[in-house]
Amino acid sequence: xxxxxxxxxxxxxxxxxxxxxxxxxxxxxxxxxxxxxxxxxxxxxxxxxxxxxxxxxxxxxxxxxxxxxxxxxxxxxxxxxxxxxxxxxxxxxxxxxxxxxxxxxxxxxxxxxxxxxxxxxxxx
Numbered sequence: 497x498x499x500x501x502x503x504x505x506x507x508x509x510x511x512x513x514x515x516x517x518x519x520x521x522x523x524x525x526x527x528x529x530x531x532x533x534x535x536x537x538x539x540x541x542x543x544x545x546x547x548x549x550x551x552x553x554x555x556x557x558x559x560x561x562x563x564x565x566x567x568x569x570x571x572x573x574x575x576x577x578x579x580x581x582x583x584x585x586x587x588x589x590x591x592x593x594x595x596x597x598x599x600x601x602x603x604x605x606x607x608x609x610x611x612x613x614x615x616x617x618x619x620x
Contacts (some may be wrong), residue, residue, distance in 0.1 A: 509561050516561035519596075524560065526601065532558075533597045535565040537609065540593075543567070544586065544613050547576045547620055553589035555596040576617050586613060
């Protein structure tokens with residue numbers, strides 16, 4: 497995926513059998529759940545580091561394909577520097593993914609993750 501001034505370049509993720517499953521549909525073992533959570537956190541850091549918040553992140557907007565997490569559904573993404581609700585959206589995104597992974601046995605600390613991301617966001 498890449499970006500341009502007037503849009504975002506997207507690609508199909510999957511194979512001839514079908515599209516990559518959403519994370520809620522993927523049947524992940526314990527190791528893959530931990531790997532996926534780490535990748536989600538890495539992607540959140542990248543997104544916030546670029547000045548954006550997904551603003552609707554959940555296991556429904558994450559795909560699992562060949563051992564990788566892919567974030568999808570960005571039309572509602574907001575700019576951290578101009579949107580008055582950006583930090584609320586970021587908090588909701590963190591809670592959504594932490595709750596989902598936490599229910600599946602991954603040790604999460606939503607408060608610490610949000611604090612780290614908010615601190616990163618405040619560097620703008």
